[in-house]
Amino acid sequence: MRLFFCIFGHQNIIMLQLKNIIFDFGGVLIDWNPAYLYRKVFNKEEEMNYFLDNVCKPDWNVLQDAGRPLAEATAMKQQEFPRYKEEIAMFYGRWGEMLGGTFEENIRLIKPLKEKYKIYGLTNWSAETLPIAMERYDFFRDMDGMVVSGEEKLVKPDKKLYQILLDRYSIKPSESLFIDDNIENVKAAKAMGFHTIHLTEDVNLEQELKNKMVL
Numbered sequence: 001m002r003l004f005f006c007i008f009g010h011q012n013i014i015m016l017q018l019k020n021i022i023f024d025f026g027g028v029l030i031d032w033n034p035a036y037l038y039r040k041v042f043n044k045e046e047e048m049n050y051f052l053d054n055v056c057k058p059d060w061n062v063l064q065d066a067g068r069p070l071a072e073a074t075a076m077k078q079q080e081f082p083r084y085k086e087e088i089a090m091f092y093g094r095w096g097e098m099l100g101g102t103f104e105e106n107i108r109l110i111k112p113l114k115e116k117y118k119i120y121g122l123t124n125w126s127a128e129t130l131p132i133a134m135e136r137y138d139f140f141r142d143m144d145g146m147v148v149s150g151e152e153k154l155v156k157p158d159k160k161l162y163q164i165l166l167d168r169y170s171i172k173p174s175e176s177l178f179i180d181d182n183i184e185n186v187k188a189a190k191a192m193g194f195h196t197i198h199l200t201e202d203v204n205l206e207q208e209l210k211n212k213m214v215l
Helices: 045-053 057-063 069-079 084-091 112-114 130-136 138-142 160-168 181-191 205-211
Strands: 004-010 013-018 020-023 030-032 100-101 117-121 145-148 177-181 195-198
Touching: 057 069, 069 084, 100 130, 112 117, 112 138, 117 160, 145 160, 160 181, 177 181, 181 195, 195 205
Parallel strands: 020 117, 020 177, 117 145, 177 195
Antiparallel strands: 004 013, 030 100
16 A cells, blocks of 8 residues: 655655664663663762673674673673673663563554554574574564564665665655664665655654554
8 A cells, every 4th residue: 555645844745655664772762771781780870871881882882782692792891891790681682671572653654654664674683593582572463574684794874784774674765754763874875766754752753653643
């Protein structure tokens, strides 16, 4: 089914043919935060923050999202910070405790959207940890397909990862709406011709979709 929505500019109206909705997972559909685990590990918030800012920090985790094996990453980090050997082992050893659940206000939009569009996922995620989330959350069953950075050994905002999605499912960016909470990922998608929504704390996704006449 082919649907259209309008974007109103200052002096013109652009008719857009939309066939696909593409979701990021973390921060959009899934509430993932290492603090959910490490608040149970450290006695003080400041000690936990130091650990997550300086030891198991975000750019280290991104390397696993890009395909580095978890065991290798853990061993290297333990050699670098032997003082935190046990805590480092917990990052992937107790990774499931970092899942805080789903953003239900966004999850419940998938089924009505699926009546009109193909639904895809494009995520920066370790290929070794994503199965834990997939087993826990039912919404994955409604996906028509997904591209996972850890499997492709590329991470957003690398445009090659977006291109894999386009090629694998024979879709066009001009017919696709991409939703992500990371502005750099959104910028990359927009540069490739995707329609985009940057999901921040101030953005109500359901209302934004209604404003774009998608829902």
